[in-house]
Amino acid sequence: MTGIAKLIKKSIKVQYTDPPFVYSRIFVHLLSSGMKALPNISSLNSAYLFQLEKHRIDPDKQLRLLNQFLLEHNCTFSGKPMPTLLKPNFVSKKQMQKLKLTVEVMSTALDKFIDLYMGNEEVRNIMKFSPLENELFGIEPGYQKPLVISRLDAFLNEYSVKFLEFNCDSPAGIAYADVLEDGFRELFREYPLFESWKISYTRRQDLLLKSLLLCYAEYRSKVRYLPENPVIAIVDWEGVSTYSEFQLLEKYFSEKGYKTVIGSPQQFKIKNGRATVRDEEVHLVYRRVITRELLQKYDQVGEFIQCIKDGLVCCCNSFRSYIVGNKKVLALILDPRFQGIFNRKELNMIKETIPWTEILADNEVTFRNKRVYLRDFILENKDLLVLKPSNMYGGKNVYIGLETSQETWERVMNQQIEDESWVVQEYVDIPTDIYPEIGDGISFKRKFVNINPFALQGKYSGAITRVSDSAVINVSAGGGLVPTLGADLVDTQHK
16 A cells, blocks of 8 residues: 555545545555545646655655755745745636635725725724824825735635635735746656646736736826836835845846835935935835834834825835734624625625634624623633634734643633733634655655635735644644645546
8 A cells, every 4th residue: 555545544534635546556446445536636636646656756856956946046934945845735727716706705895894994983993903003094095905915814625715814914925926836837847747737827926016006006196296117115124034035026026127125114214205215216115014013113114104104105005904914804794783885795705704703802792693601602612713813923822722721721711801802713624635745755744734815906816825734834833835726637627
């Protein structure tokens, strides 16, 4: 029995990505024993892993080549090749269509919620942003859609999409995703099996630049003295671990004819009524600095914020995008009191894709059509729930009830329930898939997977996938970033 077959045999629950067969006698035996054939995308995964297992493709060499490609093309994290694994996340044409629909409908709903927040005092009181945050939200973006760049992090189980959070303030990964796809495209030249498959790739950097320029053109229609071709500033703190992505984007934007500088908020100065970074006049800000961190250093970034307030630069994303990056939004868009802004299509999508979420507070709520006292409900139903901060990122301080002791669970809940800055969410089954691990030989391990689709100007713009040994998916926990690639059989169009 092959290693992959053993892994399948040991699996308690078969996921859609489990290989139904590889081209070997063991899988013929499994099929003849009554194992149900799964979609074509699974056979691609199976054949791909089988070639690695049987060393028809040298896995050690492939991983070395991939890491070398990432290093040479500056896809790095803290100076090292971006952590990755030697298999993409293949998704079917039908799954890609599902992702596109859910992302675009949800993006429209989030834009509507931002407008609701700006005009509804009750919503503002529930969200509890600070006066300084609300001051930033009051800055007019200068373009119609406040949410320009977003990443809607989700679980994809077969054709079911569940959103757990919206990364809308300053999402990373667009340029990294392009380079990862390029790296795997080079590797695939060695794989004969891809002669039978059409693999879809996305050029997100091009889509990003077009989105930024569309916003700038709309902005410039109201601020006529700005030049037709802007100088772009990519803005974040000095020394961040994702600096290499800024360099990738600077190179790409410059090659397309747009001079680009990378600068920190502290480097912005107003000179003769113009915004400058290190004496270079700039007109369009691609903001990668996180709003929460900007507020923590507010005394250092006064001129940067003044440039935006005074309309000297077009800034994408606007600060209003920060509103829907807060996980309380998931609770509020499920709340009937605030659903009047959504059309039927948006309401159906919210119901389908958002798990039950409530702000952690000492009150009564509705769970599955029953009224429950939230404090007692959380204590008595730990294994159904997840506790998480409403305004953190990177999987920090997330407590999955199934993996948390009752003592810790009670302590965290009691510590956080008073200030209403956390949320409680219904647990969603986490997708898993089999990935190769290359070390002293090759082994195969089931890992947790989430999919991170990008939306630019509300349009689906490809995705990237995070893989981890931990249920709180983090690339540093035995995993990494891998491309999300659409795959379709050349000779058939069904899935």
